[in-house]
Every structure is written in structure tokens, then in C-alpha cells.
Amino acid sequence: MDIPIFILAGLLVHCVFLVSIFDIYFSSPLVHGMTPQQTPLPPPAKRLVLFVADGLRADSLYELDSNGTPRAPYLRGILENNGSWGISHTRVPTESRPGHVALIAGFYEDVSAVAKGWKENPVEFDSVFNESKYTWSWGSPDILPMFAKGATGDHVYTFCYAAESEDFGAEDAAKLDIWVFDHVKSFFNSSRSNETLFSALNEEKVVLFLHLLGIDTNGHAHRPNSREYQENIKQVDEGVKEIASMIDNFYGNDGKTAFILTSDHGMTDWGSHGAGHPSETLTPLIVWGAGVNYPQKVTSQFFEDNFLKEWKLENLKRLDVNQADIAPLMASLIGVPFPLNSVGTLPVEYLNSSAHFKAESMFTNAVQILEQFKVKMNQKKETTLSFLFTPFNELQQHSHSHCSKLLLKCFVCLQVFLCKTLINLALDGLSYYHTYDRLFLGLSIAVGFVGWTTYVILVIIKTHTNLTKTVPTNKKKSAVLFYSFASAGMIIVFFLLIQTCPWTYYIYCLLPVPVWYAVVREIPVIQDLATNVLSLHVGQSVGFLLISILAVEILVLSFFYRSALTVGLLVFAVWPVITQLWVQAKTKALIWTLLCVLLAIFPLMPVVGRDPNIPLVIAAGLLTLLISCFSLASLCKSENKYRDNEDLKVYFYQMFSVALSTYVVSSTHNSLKNKQGLPVMNQIISWMILVSSPVLLLLSPTFLFQRLFSILLSLMSIYLLLSTGYEALFPLVLFGLMFVWVNMEQEALQHYGLSRKPKLAFFNFTYAMDITQFRQLHLDDIRRSFFFVFFIVTAFFGTGNIASINSFDPASVYCFLTVFSPFMMGGLLLLKVAIPFVLVSCAFEAVQVTTQLSSKRYKGLFMVFFFFQVFFLYSANLYFSLTFLMSLSCSISHYVLVMSLTIFMMVMNGLAQLLTTQRLGLPRRTKHHST
Incomplete structure (x- = not known):
């Protein structure tokens, strides 16, 4: 098979491998065709008010201030005197959209919605809003419209502020919540003069939804322990108090309004969310009003998190729920059908109603989930050969009517228990058929x-x-x-x-x-x-095999423990000592060892939880300029043949770009710190640098030293704008090591009896070598390919981990934008991650030139890397297969990570060739000589 065809086939095969994991494990769990189920008894409430404080952590709401006073006095009074409280446990990913879907629709949305920025509905679904008579909602344009689009008819109304209001650089994001409270007040005031609206508000089965985004925005911008975040909680508490009082007065204190306050997700101490840390998955739940139990006094209760004593709430019964359980609770309170795809279990402990009502509600809940089970089972049965179909035996013997008769014969108190048992079995059955293939x-x-x-x-x-x-x-x-x-x-x-x-x-x-x-x-x-293998010396064969296995396992461990990269780099540091390279080039070997040790420090640094350190970013910019001055001086001393005044101008422009980036980073973060927002001029300069840097790079000569130097300057000017701390130094150290690596590989040429050129300045990326100099692959090429893979993994995990959602710091993109935009912010994050990749890939291109491999042989060398990468993936999957069911999500994330990395590196290979071999030609001034 020709090399290009082979590479293309590999790309397609790995794309299939990558896509398969989403199709197998992340397909939508929703089914359609169920009959709506509704409790036949009259509900305790006519209307429901749902407050969702986006990004509110449970401990941030329940804990007391340093002086012992509650941070939210009104809500504290509610849970102590008027309502029930607990923790709502969310699921990964702890993002706004899946959290709201779980709250309002009762199911945990599959991850495919992330492809649409958590905004659009990949699959239409039912919700409490859709089942209501009327729903009015106020808040973010990212959340509200998805429930209106999924509703049948025209009874879900939304009032959203402009998307530009979601600004992380704003003086105080609490204005978003104030906007909601003010518009709700205005809405009710206007209804008194609008007879149609007044009549609709007085209907039964009405829902009012207030989405409060200020806490989340302040948490991202200032961290949850900041004064802004905590003050925002107090403002929300005051706003909830005013809205609850206004609504009670509007309805004449008829006692028919139920209130729920909760959150879609929490937030880490460093201002991010998306993963499974308890600070992200533990959210508050406070319920009061019509049909809700009063506080229950207890002498003792135990929870693993041990928060009760810290919150001074050990004597009030804490009722924990899963986030999806809130949807059936809302449906039960106002008497609407349970959402068709809800998998939540009604938390009857929250209800202050008759035992009969609780039993009927639980029975409705059980039948609603059994309906899903029946549809799912029939779908799978119709698409599977009868002799291959294996039913879910635990529920197979019970038909819907049989379950109904069985439950109706039970005592009311026992019916609740049996319904919970039946719901758990039905949920197990749903999971069984969803994962059948x-x-x-x-x-x-x-x-x-x-x-x-x-x-x-x-x-x-x-x-x-x-x-x-x-x-x-x-x-x-x-x-x-x-x-x-x-x-x-x-x-x-x-x-x-x-x-x-x-x-x-x-x-x-x-x-x-x-x-x-x-x-x-x-x-x-x-x-x-x-x-051939049998003819090899046994000791050599076993030694090579053991070294290969050890090397690959270090790569495997690095995906779980970043410190494994430190171990690998320290081993690399002694590589020249155990070879002849220490004798041949002592200075280069010493620099290699020093840079390996310096680079080994970065995997030990924290990925998340660190505060911005702009002085380090500024230091990285100044260090880049200092290195540039020395490099430029060295370039000016080279022969005229390899430099040009026009070329030197390009480098001066690039150095100016680095200096400008350093200034913009410092200026922007000072402005944001002073709550003056993102300066428009800084934003314009940042985008101009982002666009112009690749162009300047392609204007530089293609001689090896000059082009690599130009690549560093262009990429550093961008990387600095995306840095917030120590990671700004990472590309500098990595590039230094890569440059020394190119030199060391040039020294190693003597192993092949090939002549070694004296200076790297003479090498040209576009240089076409004579056919007689082509050679076959050598064992040293295996070592080079492993170095390449290891440096790629180091580039990936050296300062972070894109596989962990909550490792993303929004402050990284503040030089470009502060208004929330998931795709734009995600794109800039990927660019930041890609820059170290590009440095390593371009260095590997230089290795190809210095080791005198033809382009075809280089493709073969790339395939050696490909072999290591595939072998690594297989090794990782074998490692996980032993505990696959226990660590499914971890296995999937690493599978996706490695597959994406393999495909990404194929793209990086092409990009590196473009950046090293191509040059934009500009008209040059002709020198006129006098005769």
C-alpha cells in the first residue's frame, strides 16, 4: 500500500474507532410513545415557583459567615421554620444545560448535547414546563429557550436578557439576577392591568421559573470564596424573599404556592465546573409552601460528608435527593403528568399530604417509569432475532396490569416501599436494554x-x-x-x-x-x-522487549499520574551519559540534561486550583525577548548567504509582537482586577496578534535555525495572551529541549557512517537530498519515535489536562473576550493546547532533515510513532478491561483521549510540514549598483 493511501486509511480507521465510543456509550437514552401518567387526587398546590441559582454550591449557601451569621438569612429561616431542605446530588458533566434538563425534565441528558454548546436539543423531550398549564421564565438566553422549543403548543413563555450581559469581566455579575427580580416584579404589576394575563396567572398548574446566573458568572470571574460571590448569594436571598412575599400578596396569601430553590451545579474553589468534585456535585435544595413538610427535628443523623456540624444543622433532618428526583416532586406538587422520560424517584419525605396521596403519587411514578421500560423492551425485541433475545428477567414476569393489582392490594404504607422497589427494577431494566448491544x-x-x-x-x-x-x-x-x-x-x-x-x-x-x-x-x-527474531541473541531480544514494555507503560501511567512524565524526563536526562554522545558533545549533553530536569518540574505543578500569577507571564515574555536578542545576534554573525535584511525585519516584527503580548496581558488583567472590564484596544490587539503571527512565521526563511526560531516567536506571542501563570514558561523550556534534541540527533548520525554537517544553519527544510543518501530505518529510529511520542504526551499533560473539564480557567481567554461564548472560548483553549504540539512536531520535522531521511522514509518514521501510539492505546485498554465495569467512565475518557490524540497528531504532522517548508513570497526591493 502506498504511504499516502496508508496514512489516509489510518485516519479513516481511527475516526471510526473514535466515533464508535460515542455511538456505543453516549447514545440518547430517550424513548417515545409512552402514555402520560398523572396522580388522580387533587394536588396540594396550584402554582410552583422554581428558583435556580446557577453555580451555587451547597456549602456556600448553608455555611455560616466567620461571625456566625447565615449568609442567606431568609432561606436559613425557611429551612429552620417553614420547609424541608437537603442536598441535590448532580451527575457529571456538571454543566448548566444537563443540570437544568435533570431538574425540569427528570432525566440525565447524554453528552451529545455538548456538540451544540449545551444550547440546542439533540433530541426533543418532555418536561414539567411542557406539562404545565402555563410557564413563565426569566433569565439566561442559553437556558430558557431550550424548554420553550421542546414544548408542545404555545404555553411556555421566556423573557431573556441579551447574551452580551454574561460578561466575566463585568464590574458585578449580580446585575443579571437583579434584572430577573426586577422583570418578575414588573410582570406581576403589569398583569393587574392586563385581564388576559391576570386570568392566566390565576389558573392552576402554573409554573414560574427564575434562572439566576449571577452567582455562576461571579464564581468564574472571582472564585467562590470571593467577596463578589458571597455578596451575590446575599442579594439572591433578598431577591427570593421579595419575590415570595410579592407572589403571596398577589394571590391573597391563599397558601396554594409551592417554592423550590436549588442549583444546577456547584463550582470548584478555582471557579470552574464540569467534573465530579463534591464542590460541583453537591447543590442545595430548599422547598417550602403548599404541600411541603415543615422542618423535622432529629437527635442525630449521619452523612459521609460530615457537613452538618459545620453548618450547624445537625438537629434538622436533611433529605438528600438525586437531581432528577426534583422533576417528579414538582409534578406531584401541582398535579401535572410526570415528564415522560423522567427517571427520578419522587422524594415523598418532602410532601406534607395524606398517606393516600403519597401512595398514589409513588404509584404514578412507578407506572410512568414502567411505561418507558415497556417501550424500550419492545423496541429491542423487534430488532433482535427471537432466538438471540435475552429478556430482563427481574421484571419480565410482571405485566403492567399485574403490577397494578399487586400494588392496590397492599397497605398504603407498604405501597410506597413496593413502588420504590419496582422503580429501581424498572430503571435497571431500562439500563439493561439501553446497553443491550x-x-x-x-x-x-x-x-x-x-x-x-x-x-x-x-x-x-x-x-x-x-x-x-x-x-x-x-x-x-x-x-x-x-x-x-x-x-x-x-x-x-x-x-x-x-x-x-x-x-x-x-x-x-x-x-x-x-x-x-x-x-x-x-x-x-x-x-x-x-x-529473524529466532535468530537474534536471546539476551538482546529480551532486553529490547523489556525496555519497550517499560517505555510504553510509562506512557500509560502518564495518562493517570502526570508525575510519570517527570520520571521519564529524568531518565531522558541521563541518556547522553549511557551513550557516546556525552563524549562527542559534552556542552550539548549538559544543556540537554539541564533542560530535561527543568521540564520535569512542570508535571509536578498543579493543573487546577491555582490562582493567576501574571508576573510569571510577564517574566516569560521578557525571557523570550532576551533569548531572541541573543539568537538574533548569533544570526547576524552568520554568513551573508544565510541572512537578509528583509528577513531580519520579520524577526524584529515578531519580537515586537511578543513585547506587545506581554504588555496586553499585564494591562488586561490589571483592568479586570480594577473592575474596569476588558479594554477594547487590548482586545483588538490580541485578535490582530492571533491573525498576524502565523503570517509573519511564513515570511521567515526556511533554513532550519531561522524557521524554528521564527516558529517559537510567533507561537509564544499567542501563548502569552492565553496564559495566566507558570504555564507561560512551559513552551520556552520545551522549545529549548526540542532544539537541543535536533542537535543531539545530528551528533548520532555517525552510527550510520554518514557525514555530519557542521552547522544547523546550513540545513534547509526544503532541501532535497541526493537519492544515494536515503537509508532504511534503524533501531535508533524506534528510539526517536518513542522520544517523539513521549514529548507529545508531555506537551499535552505538561501544564494541564483537557480531558478534565474543570481544569479550564476562563481567565485564559480574557485578553480576547470576557462575554460567555462556549465555542469561541473552547476554540481558544484548544489553540493553547495545540501550541506545544506544534513545537514538538516542527522539531520532529527538523530531526528528519538532520538525520538525512527522505520524505518517504520520514513517513515510515511517522508510522513507527503510529505503532507506538497504537500499542500504547492497546496496552491502556487491556489495563482497563480488568475493571471495565467499575471504571467505565474513566476507560471511555482515556480511550477518547488517545484516539483523538492519534488523529490530532496526523493533522499536526501535516501542519508541521506546512510551517517548516512553506514560505510566503513578498516583492523585494531591487538593489541598484552604480557603474
């Missing part, structure tokens, strides 16, 4: 993955080594082999066709067929390889 599809992907890994190894050995010899093709055997695999493919297609499987199943199940066909065709290569 998971094992089958997972095995198909695993078989394809092992086959592809084997084929990659065989192609590398066959194409780029002398370990095998060409064997004439036996046409008869080839034909038999082809038709055998084609027949297997037809059988798979027929099997999937009669079960009406989705089209993606065909891709996952058919992928192993061509892959293993390609492997079997290379049996002669396997035979030759076995012969």
Missing part, C-alpha cells in the same frame, strides 16, 4: 482494533526494514482468501439486515473484515519476521 459492538471494535494494530506493525517491517524479503504472489491462494473474507462480510450484512440495525452497526461490524484480510495477506512477512 454494547458488548457486541465493543467486541467488533476490539477485533478491528487488534487487526489494525497488527497490520500497522507488518507494514512498517515490510516497507522500512530489511527483515523480510519479497515473495511472489500466489494468485490462486489470493483469490480463495478474497472470496472467503467477502463471504464473511456478506454473512455479517445479512445478519444485520434482518435485524434492521442502524447503518453505523454495519461500519463497526464490517471494519474487521478488510483489516484482517490485509493482515492474512501478509503471512509471509510474519513468517520471515519469526525467522
Whole structure:
């Protein structure tokens, strides 16, 4: 197979591997076609007011101030004297959209919604708002519209402020909550002169939803322990008090209004959310008003988090719920049908109603979830061959009518318990049928993955080594082999066709067929390889194998423990000592060792929880300028042949760009610290630097030293704008190590008997070497490819971890924008992550030039890296498969991470070639000589 075709095939195969994990594990759990279920008894409340304080942590609301006074006195009084309280446990991802969906619709949304910025509905769903008579909502344009779009009819109304108001750099984001409170007051005041609106407000089954985003915005901008965040809680408490009093007065204190205050997610101490830290998953829940229990005094109660004593609430019964349980609670209070896809269990402890009402509500809840189970079971039964279908036995023997008769015969107090048991069984059944094909599809992907890994190894050995010899093709055997695999493919297609499987199943199940066909065709290569391996010295073979396994396992561990990178870098530091390189180039080897030790410090630094340290960013900018001055002086001393006045101007422009970036970072963060917002001029300059830096890079000469120097300056000017602390120093140290690596690999050329050129300044990325200098891959190329992979992983985990959502600090993008924009902010974050990748990739391009590999041989070297990456992935998956069910989410995240990394590095390879070999040509002034 030609190299370009092979790379393209690898890209497509890995895209399939990557997409498969989302299709298998993140498909939507929703089903349709259920019958709505509603409690037949009259509800205790006519209307419900839902307050969602976005980003409010449970401890931030319940804990007392340093002087022993409550931070939210009104709400504290409610939970002590008028209502019930507890903790609402959220699920990962702890983001606004999935949190609100769980609260209002009662199910945990699949992760596919993140592709639309948590704004649009990937699948339409039912909600308490949709089942209500009328719903009025006020708040963020990112949250409210999704429930209006999913509603049938025209009875869900939204009032949103402008998206530009969600500004992390604003003086005080509490104005967002004040906007909501003011507009709710204005709404009720205007209804007195609007007969239609007044009549609608006095209907039953009415919901009022107040989305309060100020706390979340202040938390991102100033951290949850800040004065702004805590003051915002007090303002929300005062606003809730005013709204509750106004509503009670509006309805003549009829006692038919239920109030709920909760949060969609919490927030870490460093102002982020998205992962599963308790500060993100523990949110407050306070319920009071019509149909709600009064506080229950207890002598003792135990919870693992031990917060009760700290909050001084150990004598008030704490009623914890799952976030999805709040939706059936709201439905029960106002008597609307339970949301069709709700998986929440009604927390009857919150209800102050008759035992009969509680039993009927629990029964309705159980039937509603059983309806989903029935639909899910029938769907799977219709698409599975009868002799292959395995039912969920725990519920299979109970029909809907049988369960109804059984429950009706029970005592009322026992019915609640039996309904909870039945709900748990139904939820287990839903999960069983939702994951019914998971094992089958997972095995198909695993078989394809092992086959592809084997084929990659065989192609590398066959194409780029002398370990095998060409064997004439036996046409008869080839034909038999082809038709055998084609027949297997037809059988798979027929099997999937009669079960009406989705089209993606065909891709996952058919992928192993061509892959293993390609492997079997290379049996002669396997035979030759076995012969050569057996002829090797046993000690050398075992030693090489052990070193390879150890090296790969270090990479595996680095995905779980960043400190493993430190160990690897310290081992790298002694590499010149155990080779002849220490003798050949003592100065370079000493610098290599020093930079390895310096780089080893970064994986030990904290990823999250750190405060911005702008002086370090400024120091990084000044250090870059200092290094640039020395490098420029060295360049000016080089022969005229390799420099030009026009080229020097490019470097001066790039140095000015770095200086400008340093100033903008300092100025912007000072302005935000003084609550003066993002200066418009700074924002314009930041975007101009972002656009102009790649252009300046491509204007520089393609000589190795000059182009690498130019790449550093261009990328550093961007990276500085995206930095908030010590990570600004990381590209400098990494680039220094990469530059020394290029020099060290040049020294290693003597192993091949090739002449070593004296100066890197003479190398040109576009230099076409003579065909007689081409060589096959050597064992040292395996070592180089491993270095490449290790440096790539170091570039990824050196200062952070994009796989952890809550490691993202919004302050990183404040030089570009402060108004909330998930796609724009996410894009800038990815750019920041990609910059160290580009540095390593460009250095590897330089290694290709200095080690005198042709472009085709270089592709082979890239495939060696590809082999290591695939082997690493396989090793990681084997490691996880032992505890797969216990650590499913961790396995999936690392699988996605490694697959994305592999595909991303293919793209980086092409980008590195573009950045190192291409040059923009500009008209140059012609020098006129006098005669």
C-alpha cells in the first residue's frame, strides 16, 4: 500500500474507532410513545415557583459567615421554620444545560448535547414546563429557550436578557439576577392591568421559573470564596424573599404556592465546573409552601460528608435527593403528568399530604417509569432475532396490569416501599436494554482494533526494514482468501439486515473484515519476521522487549499520574551519559540534561486550583525577548548567504509582537482586577496578534535555525495572551529541549557512517537530498519515535489536562473576550493546547532533515510513532478491561483521549510540514549598483 493511501486509511480507521465510543456509550437514552401518567387526587398546590441559582454550591449557601451569621438569612429561616431542605446530588458533566434538563425534565441528558454548546436539543423531550398549564421564565438566553422549543403548543413563555450581559469581566455579575427580580416584579404589576394575563396567572398548574446566573458568572470571574460571590448569594436571598412575599400578596396569601430553590451545579474553589468534585456535585435544595413538610427535628443523623456540624444543622433532618428526583416532586406538587422520560424517584419525605396521596403519587411514578421500560423492551425485541433475545428477567414476569393489582392490594404504607422497589427494577431494566448491544459492538471494535494494530506493525517491517524479503504472489491462494473474507462480510450484512440495525452497526461490524484480510495477506512477512527474531541473541531480544514494555507503560501511567512524565524526563536526562554522545558533545549533553530536569518540574505543578500569577507571564515574555536578542545576534554573525535584511525585519516584527503580548496581558488583567472590564484596544490587539503571527512565521526563511526560531516567536506571542501563570514558561523550556534534541540527533548520525554537517544553519527544510543518501530505518529510529511520542504526551499533560473539564480557567481567554461564548472560548483553549504540539512536531520535522531521511522514509518514521501510539492505546485498554465495569467512565475518557490524540497528531504532522517548508513570497526591493 502506498504511504499516502496508508496514512489516509489510518485516519479513516481511527475516526471510526473514535466515533464508535460515542455511538456505543453516549447514545440518547430517550424513548417515545409512552402514555402520560398523572396522580388522580387533587394536588396540594396550584402554582410552583422554581428558583435556580446557577453555580451555587451547597456549602456556600448553608455555611455560616466567620461571625456566625447565615449568609442567606431568609432561606436559613425557611429551612429552620417553614420547609424541608437537603442536598441535590448532580451527575457529571456538571454543566448548566444537563443540570437544568435533570431538574425540569427528570432525566440525565447524554453528552451529545455538548456538540451544540449545551444550547440546542439533540433530541426533543418532555418536561414539567411542557406539562404545565402555563410557564413563565426569566433569565439566561442559553437556558430558557431550550424548554420553550421542546414544548408542545404555545404555553411556555421566556423573557431573556441579551447574551452580551454574561460578561466575566463585568464590574458585578449580580446585575443579571437583579434584572430577573426586577422583570418578575414588573410582570406581576403589569398583569393587574392586563385581564388576559391576570386570568392566566390565576389558573392552576402554573409554573414560574427564575434562572439566576449571577452567582455562576461571579464564581468564574472571582472564585467562590470571593467577596463578589458571597455578596451575590446575599442579594439572591433578598431577591427570593421579595419575590415570595410579592407572589403571596398577589394571590391573597391563599397558601396554594409551592417554592423550590436549588442549583444546577456547584463550582470548584478555582471557579470552574464540569467534573465530579463534591464542590460541583453537591447543590442545595430548599422547598417550602403548599404541600411541603415543615422542618423535622432529629437527635442525630449521619452523612459521609460530615457537613452538618459545620453548618450547624445537625438537629434538622436533611433529605438528600438525586437531581432528577426534583422533576417528579414538582409534578406531584401541582398535579401535572410526570415528564415522560423522567427517571427520578419522587422524594415523598418532602410532601406534607395524606398517606393516600403519597401512595398514589409513588404509584404514578412507578407506572410512568414502567411505561418507558415497556417501550424500550419492545423496541429491542423487534430488532433482535427471537432466538438471540435475552429478556430482563427481574421484571419480565410482571405485566403492567399485574403490577397494578399487586400494588392496590397492599397497605398504603407498604405501597410506597413496593413502588420504590419496582422503580429501581424498572430503571435497571431500562439500563439493561439501553446497553443491550454494547458488548457486541465493543467486541467488533476490539477485533478491528487488534487487526489494525497488527497490520500497522507488518507494514512498517515490510516497507522500512530489511527483515523480510519479497515473495511472489500466489494468485490462486489470493483469490480463495478474497472470496472467503467477502463471504464473511456478506454473512455479517445479512445478519444485520434482518435485524434492521442502524447503518453505523454495519461500519463497526464490517471494519474487521478488510483489516484482517490485509493482515492474512501478509503471512509471509510474519513468517520471515519469526525467522529473524529466532535468530537474534536471546539476551538482546529480551532486553529490547523489556525496555519497550517499560517505555510504553510509562506512557500509560502518564495518562493517570502526570508525575510519570517527570520520571521519564529524568531518565531522558541521563541518556547522553549511557551513550557516546556525552563524549562527542559534552556542552550539548549538559544543556540537554539541564533542560530535561527543568521540564520535569512542570508535571509536578498543579493543573487546577491555582490562582493567576501574571508576573510569571510577564517574566516569560521578557525571557523570550532576551533569548531572541541573543539568537538574533548569533544570526547576524552568520554568513551573508544565510541572512537578509528583509528577513531580519520579520524577526524584529515578531519580537515586537511578543513585547506587545506581554504588555496586553499585564494591562488586561490589571483592568479586570480594577473592575474596569476588558479594554477594547487590548482586545483588538490580541485578535490582530492571533491573525498576524502565523503570517509573519511564513515570511521567515526556511533554513532550519531561522524557521524554528521564527516558529517559537510567533507561537509564544499567542501563548502569552492565553496564559495566566507558570504555564507561560512551559513552551520556552520545551522549545529549548526540542532544539537541543535536533542537535543531539545530528551528533548520532555517525552510527550510520554518514557525514555530519557542521552547522544547523546550513540545513534547509526544503532541501532535497541526493537519492544515494536515503537509508532504511534503524533501531535508533524506534528510539526517536518513542522520544517523539513521549514529548507529545508531555506537551499535552505538561501544564494541564483537557480531558478534565474543570481544569479550564476562563481567565485564559480574557485578553480576547470576557462575554460567555462556549465555542469561541473552547476554540481558544484548544489553540493553547495545540501550541506545544506544534513545537514538538516542527522539531520532529527538523530531526528528519538532520538525520538525512527522505520524505518517504520520514513517513515510515511517522508510522513507527503510529505503532507506538497504537500499542500504547492497546496496552491502556487491556489495563482497563480488568475493571471495565467499575471504571467505565474513566476507560471511555482515556480511550477518547488517545484516539483523538492519534488523529490530532496526523493533522499536526501535516501542519508541521506546512510551517517548516512553506514560505510566503513578498516583492523585494531591487538593489541598484552604480557603474
